Amino acid sequence: RPVNEVLFFPCETVCMEHILSPSLQLSCFCPLTHGKKTSMYHLLQHILSASSSLDVCIFAFTNTDLSRAVLALRGRGVAIRVLVEEKNVSICGSQIPVLLGAGICVRFNRTPISMHHKFAVVDGRKLITGSLNWTCTGVHDSNENVIVTEVTELVRPYVRQFARLWLCNDPE
Amino acid sequence: RPVNEVLFFPCETVCMEHILSPSLQLSCFCPLTHGKKTSMYHLLQHILSASSSLDVCIFAFTNTDLSRAVLALRGRGVAIRVLVEEKNVSICGSQIPVLLGAGICVRFNRTPISMHHKFAVVDGRKLITGSLNWTCTGVHDSNENVIVTEVTELVRPYVRQFARLWLCNDPE
Numbered sequence: 178r179p180v181n182e183v184l185f186f187p188c189e190t191v192c193m194e195h196i197l198s199p200s201l202q203l204s205c206f207c208p209l210t211h212g213k214k215t216s217m218y219h220l221l222q223h224i225l226s227a228s229s230s231l232d233v234c235i236f237a238f239t240n241t242d243l244s245r246a247v248l249a250l251r252g253r254g255v256a257i258r259v260l261v262e263e264k265n266v267s268i269c270g271s272q273i274p275v276l277l278g279a280g281i282c283v284r285f286n287r288t289p290i291s292m293h294h295k296f297a298v299v300d301g302r303k304l305i306t307g308s309l310n311w312t313c314t315g316v317h318d319s320n321e322n323v324i325v326t327e328v329t330e331l332v333r334p335y336v337r338q339f340a341r342l343w344l345c346n347d348p349e
Numbered sequence: 350r351p352v353n354e355v356l357f358f359p360c361e362t363v364c365m366e367h368i369l370s371p372s373l374q375l376s377c378f379c380p381l382t383h384g385k386k387t388s389m390y391h392l393l394q395h396i397l398s399a400s401s402s403l404d405v406c407i408f409a410f411t412n413t414d415l416s417r418a419v420l421a422l423r424g425r426g427v428a429i430r431v432l433v434e435e436k437n438v439s440i441c442g443s444q445i446p447v448l449l450g451a452g453i454c455v456r457f458n459r460t461p462i463s464m465h466h467k468f469a470v471v472d473g474r475k476l477i478t479g480s481l482n483w484t485c486t487g488v489h490d491s492n493e494n495v496i497v498t499e500v501t502e503l504v505r506p507y508v509r510q511f512a513r514l515w516l517c518n519d520p521e
């Protein structure tokens with residue numbers, strides 16, 4: 178039975194250490210709430226479910242929890258491609274330099290048509306898409322929606338769209 | 350079999366008269382391309398398919414083709430509710446004054462949490478959602494995605510979310 182979920186934001190700030198550093202288990206002693214399954218918890222779990230590939234096509238990427246999830250996948254050998262709108266590469270808190278520093282393959286939308294997508298495809302078969310940019314404002318201070326689906330009719334067009342935009346923005 | 354479609358933008362500018370003024374049929378003599386089934390054509394057809402209700406929850410609304418579609422539904426007696434981010438009510442080209450002038454029920458997000466959604470629900474059972482704001486830039490100058498789905502698992506949470514935000518922003 179394919180995944181078909183909707184997540185809404187904003188989402189309260191809770192401790193993500195037990196998700197992002199699983200070795201800590203639930204023994205983190207920071208002052209934040211622990212173990213609460215917020216929308217952000219579910220979003221991170223879907224991203225972390227990647228076993229072979231993660232393609233991210235995002236207008237803005239400043240959220241460090243999401244960035245840590247991507248880095249964790251990189252550490253596990255998951256093939257990662259990130260396409261980002263060029264004018265947002267250097268915004269305050271941008272995670273793009275962090276991803277590049279970890280050797281992740283990042284391309285910038287340099288076409289005259291701005292790139293407003295906010296989607297990711299996990300293992301070529303799970304789509305994460307909606308109004309949510311991967312920013313702190315999006316996650317914690319804004320009404321946002323995200324669909325997570327494995328329905329092939331919906332996933333396949335995004336896989337093709339990613340391939341097209343990735344090719345369009347080949348720096349070579 | 351439920352609708353499950355993905356539309357991508359940007360979309361070239363073509364004549365929308367035959368969709369928005371069906372009495373003209375295909376006999377419009379303007380210089381634009383006619384009869385081409387672009388993403389915008391499909392989006393407008395899905396909106397115009399409303400027979401009883403249209404609920405719109407949108408960050409920014411400046412696109413006149415989309416506004417004309419909403420006004421056409423109003424003319425047919427479809428119950429329309431529009432929730433818009435307050436800070437975008439008076440932006441250049443805003444269609445909100447036009448909708449209000451036609452007697453359409455509009456509420457403004459006045460909560461401290463900004464409203465970044467871009468979705469609509471047709472007849473309580475067809476969801477239109479994605480990265481696309483209802484603006485000219487979004488439709489014609491930006492890479493955007495829209496999902497149109499009748500899958501109940503996906504539609505129902507948006508129906509509830511609309512009801513919640515509508516109530517939160519009751520001006521009474």
Ligand SMILES: [Zn+2]
Nearest residue numbers: 192194205207
């Ligand atoms: Zn903690």
Ligand SMILES: [Zn+2]
Nearest residue numbers: 364366377379
């Ligand atoms: Zn024409």
